[in-house]
Amino acid sequence: MPEKKEYKVIGTRPIRHDGVDKVTGRALYGADFHTAGLLHGRVLRSPHAHARILSIDTSRAEAYPGVKAIVTAKDLPDAADKVADLGEGAVHLKYLCDNILASDKALYKGHAIAAVAATNAHIAEEACALIDVAYEVLPPVLEVRQAMEPAAPLLHETLKTGSLGETAEEPSNVASHLQHKKGDIEAGFAEADVIIEREFVTGTVHQGYIEPHNATALYNPDGQLTVWCSTQGAFTVREQLTEILQYPISKIKVVPMEIGGGFGGKINVYVEPVAALLAKKTGKPVKVLMNRADVFEGTGPTPASFIRVKMGATKDGKLTAAQTHLAFEAGAYPGSPVGAGAMCIFAPYDIANVLIDGYDVVVNKPKSAPYRAPGATNAAFGSETVIDELAKELNIDALEFRIMNGAKEGVKRADGPVFPRIGFIESVEAAKQHPHYTSPNGKKHHGRGVASGFWFNIGLASSVSISVNPDGTINLVEGSTDIGGTRASIAMQAAEVLGIPAESVNPSVVDTNSVGYTAVTGGSRTTFATGYAAYEAAQDVKRQLIARAAKLWEVDEEDVQFADGEFSCINGKEAQLSFHDLSARLGETGGPVVGSAAVNPPGAGGAFATHIVDLEVDEDTGKVQILRYTATQDAGKAIHPSYVEGQIQGGVVQGIGWALNEEYIYNAEGTMTNASFLDYRIPTCLDLPMIDTVIVEVPNPGHPYGVRGVGEVPIVPPPAAIANAIYDAIGIRMTELPMSPDRMLKAMGKI
Amino acid sequence: MQAFEYVAAQTVPEAVAVLKEKGQQARVLAGGTDLIVQVREAKRDVDWMVDIKAIPEVNVLTHDSQNGLRLGAAVPCYQIYGTESICESFPALVDATKIIGGTAIQGRACVGGNLCNASPAADCIPPLIVLNAICVIAGPGGEKELPVGAFCTGPGQTALERGEMLVALKIPQPSSHSSSYYLRFIPRNEMDIAVVGAGAAVTLDAAQETIVSARIALAAVAPTPLFAEEASALLAGREISDAAIDEAAAAAQAIARPISDMRGTAEQRTHLVGVLTRRALKGAIQRVLDA
């Protein structure tokens, strides 16, 4: 159980340790890496959304002055029928490799076909234009329902639907079908006095990190491969490289540079293996950078989806049944987040009868990648809209309705797990009492909406080592790349254990040769799991220092107590030493002290959020303006409240973008027509008000300080909250994302 | 990005000489905010960039009530909205220069470049049309003038002939009881290209009850920005009223022939022409009343 006490460091707001580097332009991101003799790589991408590759002729490009090497899928090891183990489930190696460089078919516009290394990036780009690729263009499949039709063109001739343990006979674009069942769905609907059933469509959206993907690779003549890149997980890059290149893991070192945003999109590798192939061929370091169009067209968006939600409640407001059909676009290869969406969709509610069906469907779009609570936002757009409609129908306050039906400790989710202590009800209560919710909302065309969201969070492995410096500070070595202030939130947990200020910790994020295995910065796990490792490593340091004090004082270790940064003797002997003073005496008591820990904590603890939004609809233009926004969220325990607030605010704004304007717009040939930050419209600061946050703290029993992951769940409620507010403003239910001005005008009957 | 040569012309004849010699393969570089992107993204094939920013004539910015405004082709947006007398006399142009791109774009982008880029969605062109701007063009045969309405001939196409360049824009001083207004519709509040843009200039009678004359122009609803001639004409002599404004808006809608693309659908654009024409007219009228 979490320690219940006053904290000295936790809950304060120190300056982040990497802050000065990042405000002076000195922090080195992947694209900033430079080394002598560097070559520049560029990837040639498919102009077609669906095409068979008949031939690739690189001879003209090879002859171009300045070109040093060209690679295609032929340079990758033979992947046929092999299964890759990436630690989190088996993947067909062919799918993995084909997404790096297409072998037989181009499956989306932007699919990597070949790559050039040259003496500068302009030459590499010019040489790409000299590679002659013959394609047999095939009809593209661009929408999930269309892809599920039996007559739809097939992306993979050998893909057969896996459904509840069975494999279908005939090939299909439906890669898999999953199901979660609880209770008796028919009986549940029979009990209901009110049943609402609606269909929802969500668009393809991108994580939209500002930093494009990048990688620099170098092969030494002894076979050592080093890759410098911006990634959410150096170790997962190493694992993917070892599988894709079929190269020994011990001969690969991945150096995580600073990372300019990821949100789930920088877990899969793209240019890393390409840089490695080019480096091997040239014997030189090769840097491969994506441009913004490459990022949109060649890296993981989060899927478009078609969702049907049916929910029933009694007239006194008890939810009796919930059913959903979730069909998610995986992109070119199987692996959409439909499973996570299925886990989250009804999780905030205690419903006796639930039936969830999920479908993972391939389409001619980039292979989807995780995006902040992957799958949960799509799902919640459906379920939280229907919840709102039920509450309106039953004439019950929308937040009160959530409290009446909210999940608590002991409630079993439809997908199996039983909740430990969670803070859903508390997050809703916080919203209900907030001055925003109690303020009047009456202006014409102004609306207020609410919605809740759930994300389960993950644990996974993390390693930390701590060495004690003679001046009472510590060096903390970790493997979690810091995307949003985790050096600080991890360091603070070690500092709390050792009774030292956060500023006395020097945290370093290091390469895969320099720290124990650490899983990705993702799944809202870093402050939880790597923080847990820091806590345990600090406990190790503490134990060792107690032994040193005992040695100095010639007493038993049991007679030494450590509290508030002071070691003291408790057997009657008058002896006291601060952490600082004892640190100075390590030489005379046996030498350096290094503590370490490797953890894989199981109790990640789910996160819940409830949001309130006020907005205005311009009925003439269909434009929605967000006027006020408040987000409440159970953080378990906020280690560094500023960065918890920041996670909430950032997630909310991504959710607002998803709700109002963001989408991949395709033409009939399957080309994305808005692959730029000009026309893929992420919110600017002029589109937004301040985002108010309320941090609720219901400690997670699975973490020593009660931490719950906070990063992902804030993106889940916004689309539904905004749709509910639009209904409040103009009386129209929007069921398609984004709720862009043209869709609003159509819904209002203006066009 | 393709390789190209860069020439920093010091005089108009020097620039004209290069443009004449290189023809289609040469392009004038002013703010560069469109041109550099187009070449980088292989949307325009250019072997010579002729930087005109060192030429004195293209940097002129003079305004007086006798001669009106003379605006050098390379004067960046920020200088326009930073000049008080221009804000007073040519508010529609100021509206446009304030919403093109963001602050950093406005530090480089210029009205002349916006015109020469000849995008159907260019924000500066409807204000130039409603303000009766005249293009001053230099070429191998000397200088000539062209009304701005005749300048754009298609998307990215202008009336400039081989060797010609835009030197300046001349805008007459509006008569008293006049004002102008430009607005566009975009999904965000900044940084987008106009889904539809509408500019209006009005002159009222001394009693400020009747519209003496009006000019309406539209962006992003046809291959070039459009002067809405009929819509403008039907307002002349009309009392200020919602009915008159609605009639003008309907007439403006009638000439719109928009396409559907990633920025908006044809139906949405036609609808917005009505909305924005009304708002532009009301905005311009209000400015006269507030003056």
Place this chain on the structure above:
Amino acid sequence: MARKTHVQTQINGDSVEFLCEARQSLLEVLRDELQLTGAKEGCNNGNCGACSVILDGRLVNSCLVLGVETGGKVVETVEGLAAPDRLHPIQDAFLENAALQCGICTPGFLMSAKALLDNNPNPTEPEVRYWLAGNLCRCTGYDKIVRAVLDAAAAM
């Protein structure tokens, strides 16, 4: 290899010479030729602001300026913002307000904010939001950035 031009300019107070091709942007020159990697490439077409620098006193996107255009001009980048012994008040305000998460957009925001405060020392919140609209941030939701700029204005 395309022809290179010799350019002399002033960057962060120092006279700097470099060779560049006409097609190389100021951003490429700063990053690839001069190792001033503080300015970032986020979009390379003027829509994200991560490459913002100040050129002859005006905020510009360095991806939309050619290196050869900068001869005789004065360039300010994020590397020149701090004094040798202390951060600029805008930098301090960003740290105090936790106005950065991943930090990739931060150099652009800092230069944009500096240009704003040079131009308008006491901006309102709407003025800050209008001025910074050309700088995209995907992590923070802008709340803490806007507060940081307002705080910096108050502190300066």
